[in-house]
Amino acid sequence: MFPDKLNIPLGKSVNALVDWLVVNYGDAFEAFADALLTVLVWLEHLLRATPWWLVIVVIAAIAFHASRSWKTTLGLSLAMVAIGMLGLWDKAMQTLALMIIATGLSVIIGIPVGIGMAMSNKLRAVMVPLLDMMQTMPSFVYLIPALMLFGLGKVPAILATVIYAAPPVIRLTDLGIRLVDKEVLEASRSFGASRAQILWGVQLPLALPNIMAGINQTTMMSISMVVIASMIGARGLGEQVLTGIQRLDVGQGVEAGIAIVLLAVVFDRIGQSYGKRSQRTTTTGAGDGA
C-alpha cells in the first residue's frame, strides 16, 4: 500500500476553489452565461423557424460553393432530407445551433492561440501539455464544475464542447504556421515586411490548408460531444439517444444515432472540400490544378 501520509489533498483544494469561484464570481459567470445563451437561443429560433426546404437550400448552396460538384451537393442535400424523414428535423436544428456556436467559439479562440503558439516557444511549452489534458481528461470531470458555475443546460454544454473540440484547430494552426517554408519567410523579411504583413500576407495564407483541416476536425469533435452534452440538459439529437438508452428503446437510439452521423457527414464533406480548395490555391494557383 502506498503510505497515506504522502497523500496530497488535491481534491479538497479543488472543491474549495470551485466553491470560492461560485460564491465570489457567481454573478460574473452568470452574466457571461446569459450572453452566450442569448446568441444560442437566437440562432436556435432562427434555424427552427426557417422552413426546412430553405435550410436544405442554404446547406446545398454552401456545399456547392465548397465542392463545385453537383454530385456532392445532391448527396448532402439527401442526407439532410433523410434526417427530416427520420422525424428528427427539429432536434437536428437544435443540435446544429449548439454545434455552430461551439465550433465558432473554438475557432475564434483556437486560431489566435495557435498563432501565439507558433510565434512563442514559451507559450507552446505551456499549451502543449494543456491541450493534451483537454483532450484526455474525461469530460465529466469538467462538466460538473461547469454545472456548478453556469447551472444546468446549454451553456455548460457549449463550454464542455469547446474544451473538447478546440485542441485540433489550435494544434493545426500552430503546425501550419511552423511548416511555412523558411526561405519564403526570409524573403518576406528581407523586403522589410512587418510582423503583421508577414502574418497576414504569408503565414496565414500558407497555413490555410492545415487550419482548414483543424476546423474540420474541431467540427467533427463537437458533433461527437452532443450525446454527452445532452446529459447536462442540452436539447437535440443527443437527448434522443439518451432517452432511448434510458427507456431501453433501441430503435429510438439508432434513429438518433443515424441522424448524428448524417449531420457529421454533411459537415465533414463541406469542411474537407473547403480544405482541398484552400490547398489548391496555395500550391498550384487558382484552381486549375496544374
Added chain:
Amino acid sequence: MSYIEIKNIYKIFGPHPQKALTMAQNGENKDDILAKTGHTVGLQNVSLSIDQGETFVVMGLSGSGKSTLIRHLNRLIDPTAGEILFGGENILQMTTPRLNAFRRAKLGMVFQRFGLLPHRSVIENVAYGLKIQKTDKAERLKSARTWIERVGLAGYEDSFPDQLSGGMQQRVGLARALTTNPEVLLMDEAFSALDPLIRSDMQDELMKLQSELHKTIIFITHDLDEALKLGDRIAILKDGALMQVGRPEEIIMNPADDYVRAFTRDVNRSRVLRAKTLMQPTSTGNDTPANTTGWPEVDANMRLEDILPIAIACPDGISVVNRDHQKIGTLSKDQIIAALAA
C-alpha cells in the same frame, strides 16, 4: 571608407555564446570550441570592405558560413560581435522599424530555392516588395510588368510559381528583387539550384543587367567558376574565416594557401586570366615601336581564351592596348603557354 564595411564579425550559434565568443576571439580552433562549449562558430573575425557598384562574390563550400554571412547584411541573422556599416551607418543599432525601412529602401535579396510566394501569381510576386512599401496598386503592377519584361518573362504575369521551370522561377526572384530598385542586391546561391546551361544563361543575364544598372551585388556561391566569371572581387571563406580576398586573377595567380590552391587547380585559367595580368608592361622610357610593328593589338581586358588563337597565328608577339588604344604592354606566345601550364 567603402560603402559596406563589415568589421570583425563573429557569429556563434547556441544558447550561451559569450564563453565561446571569448575563445574564438582568442583564436581558438572551431572544433575545440565545439568540443568544449557545444557551440558552433559560424563566422570567425570576418572583415570586408565592399565598394559601391562592384560585384563581390563570397565563395566557400557548404558549412563555410557564406550563407550566414550574407544574412548578416540585411540582419536576417544578427552577429554575436562586430559591426556592419552601410554608408557609415551601423545597421546593428537600428530599431525594428528603422531596419524594416532600411531593408525596403536599400536591399533586394534573391534566394537559392527562390523563396517565391506559392499562392501569388508571378506579377504579384514581383510586385511584393512594393506592396510591402504600400505603393499604390496600379503603380506597383506597372513596375512589376516592366521588370517581368526585362528578365524575359513577358506573357507569364498570371502564371503561378509552380507552373514555371526553375530557371524561370529564379527570373521571377531576380525581377522581384530589382523591382524595388535597391542599391544592394544580395544573392544567396541564386543560380546553384539550376541546370548548368540555364545557370550559364542566368549568369550572362545578370552580367548584362549589371552593366546597365551598376548595383552593388553580393553574390554567394560554392562554384569557383561562377565566382571567377561574375566577381569583380572574390572572398574565399573556410570554416567561417576568410582565407583570401582579391580579384579573380589574383586568386588564380597567387592563391593565399594550399586550400585556395586546391580550389583553383581545376579552373579553366584561360577564361579567367586577362591580357593585362600577363603582359610585360611597356615602360614609357624604352619603348621600341620598331620591334612591334605588325603585331596584332588586343584589349587589356581581353581573356586568354580569346587571345590564344591570335597568339598561335602571330608567334612573334602581341601588343596590349588600353581603352584609348595606347600601347601598355606586350605578350609573347611563350608567356601565354607558361601561364596556362602553371
